[in-house]
Amino acid sequence: MESIINPLVLYLVCALGALALALALPRRNDKLAIVGGVVLAITLGLAALGLTSAAKSSGQDTPNLFFYIFAIIALGSSARVITHPRPVYSALYFILSIIASAGLYVLLSAEFMAFALVIIYAGAILITYLFVIMLATQQPTEASKQILDETDAVAREPILASAIGFVMLAVLTSAMFNGLSDLRAPKGMDTAQDSVLVQLPRKVDRILHRAGVINDDERVARADDGTALLDIANRTIVVENEDLGTTRVLEPDQWPDTLTAGNLDRLGYNLMHDHPMTIEIAGVILLMAMLGATVLARKHIELEDELKAAQARKLGPSLTLPPRRKSASQGGDA
Amino acid sequence: MITSLTSILEPVLSSTAMLAPDAHGHAAHTEIGSGPSWILLIVGLPLLASIISGLAAALGVKSKQPAWTTVIACFIAFLFTVSMYISYDGTPYTVKAFDWIQVHTDSHGSLIANFSFYIDTLSIYWMLFVTGLATLIALYASEYMSHDVGLGYCRFFAAFGLFVFSMACLVMGDNFLMLYLGWEGVGLCSYLLIGYFYKKPEAVAAAKKAFIVNRIGDLGLALGVYLTFVHFGTLEYAKLFSDPKLLSYVEYASVGNFSAIPATAQWIPLLLMVGAFGKSAQFPLYVWLPDAMEGPTPVSALIHAATMVTAGVYLIARTYPLFIASEHALPIVAWIGTITALLAATIGMAQFDIKRIMAYSTVSQLGYMFAGLGVLTPTGGVYHVLTHAFFKALLFLCCGAVMHGFAGQLDLRKLSGLRQVKGWGIVTIGMLVGCINLAGVPFTAGYFSKDTILAEAFVTPGYELLGWILIFTAGLTAYYTFRVFFRVFMGPVEYHPGDEAHDHDHDNDAHGEQHHHDAGQNGDHHSDHFHPHAPGWAINTVLATLTIASLAASGLYIVGGSSDKHTKHYAETMVMSSTAAFSSPYSEHAFHAAHDSHDDDAHAPDDHGSDHAAPAAGVGPRGTIEHAQTVPLFGGDPHKMMYYISGVVGVIGIALAWFLHLFGRTEAATCKMDPIARLFGPIPKWAEHKWYVDEIYWAVIVTPLRIFSHVLHWFDKLVIDGIVNLFGILPRVGAWIVRPSQSGVLQGYAVSMAGGVAILLLVVFVLIAQGGLS
């Protein structure tokens, strides 16, 4: 199979990216970071051009402009996350990166996940990060000339790490572009999405009632296994009257426009129907994380034995504890 | 080379069959009766004494208890030996203590070596004087070692008891492995007791020397035992000496057909012989014995004169049929013995340390015993063992008494006229009796036993030269023996005490300083602060007993003959009933020839004579019987003539000693010998330095070995250790290289991990691109 993109361009992009990151990673001389930023911008442009030309040369249309916008924002802000010397800015750039990723999710018809990502990541997790960053940052002393701690200001082994990372990227992307086909044409997408309606007869009932296509005493006919008798391809619906025991077929022109399955329907059905056990496991993981975080983060306060005894006495019935030690017996009368 | 050694060994066949006199078939010989179990006490009691002495050492006993334990144990063992002798009915039997080694194989017979004891006349004979002398010498040592009461005393008697136990195992064991066990046991005890004064470097060196030289011999013995098992498939005496294979070899040997005997069988005695040479201090391996005199004198008397050193003689006597079945074994034994006898006698003449003279005399007399075995008279050899055991133990104990009394003084130039010192009478008498025995004064035990050997040397063809050398040596023996006696015990009274530390293990010894005393003419020149202490009752009792025993031993040559076994005296009776049984055909014929003419011997059996008619008519391997009969000495029967010759030679030697060392001597240090010795030029000096044998060994064997060892040592250290250490260093170097990576910095680990993943991905990708993973 032909590679979609010229490997030389790909490797050049990877090498330039490595150089850019190596330059941009925080160090004492921040002029290099600007150079790194420029190189990174050139790299991203080159990558976009390479991808575009690759698509053109293979006779395809130019890729979607939104893709480029979101991709460049995502990658640029990702680069900023790792190159910005101040953790707060890193976190903020990470939020930007997540929002751009959410845009890409939308382009990939995963609208629910796009919003979920923004809410959970940007809204919940990153806020926690910001809290912790604020909690756990040393107060800069007046004596110290540099505002930034060396921990943040100087990266460790930037060249080696960048080289390793981008060798990996080159290898991975070589494999990707080496024969993965185009995304499937969206022609049959509606059909594919709507096929989940067969599994949801009560949702179909509700939509048909709202659209006024069927009467109150009618509903979609069920097959033996409980699925709705819908013909998605021909857009016909079998409707039955339970009281009378009669059935009739709705013609395609009677198919209401609202009778479609959304992203959320499909996702919810998939989640609940195909991965129930995984949900349980995820729940356990979250519970354990909560417990673990509680145990780890709480402060250990060393109490004296006398204090413990005193607390126990206040909490429990007023018993006179037998003196355990000499000191305990002395304190017992007090 | 001996060209006319003939072995017409018909009597051996009949005597070997004496193992089981009631059976005639070969197969039946392997069946052997078992004896009463109290015989085990003979072995067990000394071991018990040893253990008790060891416990006494552990408990810190500071009395003479270990000595009394050992004396009583040895004495009871002796009584049991005597009762074993009395109850012995002429049939060998075994007594089994427990199963020891039993390896059953399909292909090569079974290796069976039980912890059991084989009782026949030879072992009884040996055990009688071993336990008897052990009792006496333990009693002697109880006084002699009294300066050391405490830990050393316990140690001494523990080793002493262990020695008697080991010697009993050696002599009474019913198989070669028991013999080997005892052999190594006595070697160990010898080592321990020579090195008794372990703070003295000489004693430690002597102990090491004895042990190492014995290792050479023991290697030969071990190989011989191994070869015996390989060839005969058994190690038990009862089975071995009734083995049809061995009997047929003896038969072949009796007609001189040595080519019919496999080389393996002929090699066995040559290897066993090496062991015997080592233990019995024969020519190439004798050097350890004189040095072994560094040990306490009772040890020298018991182990290094009377018992342990005769183990080699015992070994050859016990395995005599194996030696007969070898073409060269007995001639080698004879000549080695003769060379040793002469060499040791010449060295002994030039020594001044009386104990050392006795040591060389022991080596020389052991040479006589080997010569006797070699010239086909095990009787002579074995009888000489007994007589020598008594008179040499006596001589050593007398020397020990002198040493004990004169603060370690052993130099005969510094002692004189002890005869006249009060309290030394028994010692003087004992010494005199020992000396006349050793010198071969007529009608003493030593005279008879030596004569037997000398006469056989002359009657056996090819050994005339050997006989003359032995007679010359007998003269030398008489000379050096009485040289000691005349200088130390006779003449003007004069003595200088020795360095107490020479024999005593006291670091802070008040007697450590040297005492010099000017000699006076009229004796009794005791120094102000040195008084020789005369031997006490224990030493005197022992010396008196041994004096009587030495004199009485000559009686064994006269009484004890058995008409059943056609033997003339006690020693021969004992030997002829055992596996060592052998009577030289030459001796028989010479005997018959002599007695036919005199016609006065009632013991000459007719049937025995007719037995030899057949081989007499035939031709032996290296000569004929007719030739054998034509070996008269000065026109008479060698046995008769030897009585006169050796008597005359002995008297000449004594007279010479008297003239040179006593006649007209006025002080201890000088005598008439001194100017005469100068006439011989450097030769006396060489003899005093033991012919530089030690130096030659040192130069030829020890130094090259040492250099070679150093080379190997450095090879080992540099090359072998280097390689091994290299393998040890490599991981260290590797660790040193990779250690910085374990910095504890999280990012370092992350970089390593990601780098690894990247490389792995790269490899996989390249392989996929090349179609390698399709």
Added chain:
Amino acid sequence: MNHMIDLITPLQLAFPEAVGNATLAHYLFVSAAMFVMGLVGFMTRRNMIVMFLCTELMFQGAGLALIAFGRHHLGADGQTFVIFVLCVAAAEAAMALALVVLLFRHRETLSSQAWKELNG
């Protein structure tokens, strides 16, 4: 450039065709690049909070790849797995931040090098 005009039609028109002419590989490239940036950040930055942010970035890269593959196969499994990725990321964030707080209390610094002696 007439393509550009087509593509700047309103979003309602764009959405059904939004994937447009971008191939799966385009999205995967973006996801891989995000992942690698997270990895590089993890390897280079010393601040523990930033290191954990970088792990979140790697999660993002993985999530984008999952969504793209789900779209490629026209199934909902990819999105479902992103939900689980979010779960794990949330759990990880909780634990990680608790740890960071704990470690900060001990050393008064966020540097991961402050814990070098844990190398054993």
